[in-house]
Amino acid sequence: MTPAQAARYEIAEALAKQALRRVRDRDPDWKPTPSLIETAEGAIRAREGELAEASARPRELLRDAIPNTNPDWGVNRLRKELGDRGFVLYKRAKGNGIILRNLITDEEVRIMERPATRVRRGSQQKLLNRYYYRYRSGRNQPEGSHITILDKED
Numbered sequence: 001m002t003p004a005q006a007a008r009y010e011i012a013e014a015l016a017k018q019a020l021r022r023v024r025d026r027d028p029d030w031k032p033t034p035s036l037i038e039t040a041e042g043a044i045r046a047r048e049g050e051l052a053e054a055s056a057r058p059r060e061l062l063r064d065a066i067p068n069t070n071p072d073w074g075v076n077r078l079r080k081e082l083g084d085r086g087f088v089l090y091k092r093a094k095g096n097g098i099i100l101r102n103l104i105t106d107e108e109v110r111i112m113e114r115p116a117t118r119v120r121r122g123s124q125q126k127l128l129n130r131y132y133y134r135y136r137s138g139r140n141q142p143e144g145s146h147i148t149i150l151d152k153e154d
Contacts, residue, residue, distance in 0.1 A: 001040040001043075005041070006040075009043055009047065012048050015051050016047045016048075019050075019051050020032070022054070023054045023057045023058060026071075027057065027125075027128075032050040035049060058071070063144075063145070064135055065147050066082075066109060066135045071150075074149065079100075085102065087107070087109060088100065088102075095112060095115070096113040097112035099111075105138070106138045106139040107136065107138065108143075109136075111131060111149070112132055114126060114131065114132065125147060125148045126146045129148045132146050133146075134147070
């Protein structure tokens with residue numbers, strides 16, 4: 001491996017590791033596609049491929065997130081920001097949850113605590129942290145997928 005290739009590899013590896021750590025905050029079991037490495041260029045391309053996959057994974061996980069919110073907010077910050085946008089407590093949800101509704105736009109956010117027991121075919125996103133939510137863009141719209149809320153003191 002030439003010095004230039006070694007430098008490119010180190011950069012690609014560092015960026016890939018950083019992206020993998022971010023993904024594993026939301027999807028701890030996710031792994032990039034394995035690759036076969038035979039040359040220095042192959043090793044560099046493998047790390048760049050891991051970076052590309054790890055960069056795309058959060059977009060998949062957050063496709064049904066509340067628009068214009070930060071996925072790194074904890075539950076208190078999320079509730080504050082939603083309140084600032086006009087969301088109010090609409091009703092209690094089954095279990096230990098609440099439903100917030102914007103009475104002007106009819107958007108809804110259901111914030112729930114992690115279930116006490118694992119459901120065999122349920123979403124892993126609701127099991128990763130203490131809270132998760134589901135967003136509905138309007139009254140007659142379906143709820144989006146489960147979005148984990150990171151455990152943060154905010």
